[in-house]
Amino acid sequence: MKTLSAAAFLFLLSAGGGAAGAEADISEKAYDAAVTLREAGKYTEAEQALRTLVEARTKARGAEHRETLLARMQWVVVLIKRDHNAAAEAEAQALLPVLKRVLGEEDPRTLQCRGILVCAMWEQGKQAEVEKECRTLIPAMARVLGPEDAMTLVLRGALADALSDLGKFDEAEPALRQVLGIYERLQGTDGKETLMARHNLATLLAQEEEYAEAEVLLRAVLATQVRVIGAEHEDTLNTRNSLAVVLKAEKKYAEAEKELSSVIAISSRLLGPEDEATLRSRAGRAELLGRLGQKEAAVQEHQSVLGVMERVLGADHPAALGACYSLAWSLAENRQMADALRYAQRAYEGRLKLLGSEHPDTHKSREQVDRLTKPEARA
Structure with missing residues (x-):
């Protein structure tokens, strides 16, 4: 369970700035109100507010005015937050030539928009892009910003993660270790x-099937997090989820189940039983x-x-489609093959529509459907 893309968002979301004037609905207050909605997780309201703001700024100041462009950038961010990643990519691609012409190719805002584009492509599994x-x-x-600027380092980490997902481990591991070394020098061993970065290095090691080393590294990260930010911090729980994944790969199923049961109890109390993080941990425990x-x-x-994901997140949410995929395997193991194939097809069709044919999750669902339709699978 990688955390670097989430970190990228934390930095990329700092994009923009309000308007210089105080004119009615195109004022800095309107911009700030939309950003506040986004930061509060009210993405539907934020998207509507930003659409209205873009229209107002376009009418009052022009489509290529700096403040109009910055509002469009925030709109792209909200599209990503709402999992409308293909639309976000298209909007960022349309916005970039204008930013380059108006602000310059190496203006920080232009570069930041390219970073947001990276996030949109990342969420669609377009690791080659x-x-x-x-x-x-x-x-x-x-x-422009410096080799050790926070944004630069986040993108270096994102590149390392993309390389690992593409199987280019010979490049990915040294790149991530280099980023980790910089963070250790700048922040110390306890820095967020x-x-x-250490967490993501452990994830990379697990991808390389170096499970024992990954487990040792995750346990060290976990011990530091418990000491520095507390046992119930979101990052600490995320590390415990990752540890459970590694333990499962090592066939330490009872230990992994115990880990997730504890995480679920804490997450249910702090975030709620229907929070997405809680539900993802429950899905892991079900497996x-x-x-x-x-x-x-x-x-x-x-x-x-x-059932909860469909009601809370929607039937077409990526997490709900992932739950369909997992349920299909579980049903197959219980020899309920007709139901297994039905959920597998639903996951595949949903992922194909939402993520596109090239996304790794779509490939996995296609392979699942193929396996479940073979005569020997249904015998």
């Missing part, structure tokens, strides 16, 4: 971004129940999680 964009964007960021031989309990828990 992320790699290509980052290879030219990072040197520009280093020239230092811990995030472990199946590995522990509790197949009927696993199916029931997967079904429960999916």
Whole structure:
């Protein structure tokens, strides 16, 4: 479970600034109100507010006025937050030529919009495009903002993550270790971004099937987080989720299930039983129940999680589609093949529509459908 893309958002969301004047609905207050809605997680309201603001600024100041462009950038960010990543990518691609012409190719706002574009592509699993964009964007960021600027370092980490997802481990691991070294020098071993980079290094090691080293590193990160930010901090819980994934890969199913059960109890109390983070942890535990031989309990828990996700997040939300995918495997293990294929097809069709044909999750769903439709699978 990588955390670097979330960190990228934290830096990328600092984009923009309000209007210089105080004219009615195109004032700095209107801009700030829209950003406040976004920061509060009220993305639907934020998108509507930003659409209205863009229209007002376009009418009053022109489509290529600096303040209009900055409002459009914030709108792209909200589109990503709402999982409208294809629309966000298209809008960022349309916005970039205007920013380059009006502000300049290496203006910080132009570079930041390219960073937002990277996020939109990342969320769609377009890691090859992320790699290509980052290879030219990072040197520009280093020239303009500095090689150790927070934004530059986030994008260097994003490039390392993209390389690892593309299987280019020989490049990815040294790149991520280099970023980690910079964070350790700038922030110390207990810094937030230092811990995030160490977490992501552990995830990379797990991708390389270096599970023992990944487990040691995650346990060290976890111990530091408990000491520095507390046992119930969101980042600490995220690390425990990642540790459970590694333990599962090591076939330490009982230990992983115990880890997730504890996380779910804390997350349910702090965030609520229907929070997305809580539900994702429950989905992970449901899979472990199946590995522990509790197949009927696993199916029931997967079904429960999916039902809540559909009601709270929507049937087409990426997490709900992921729950369909997991439920399909659980049903197959319980020899309920017709139902398994039905959920597998639903996950595939939803991912194809939402994420596109090239996304890794779409590929996994396609492979799942293929496996479940083979005669030997249904025998």
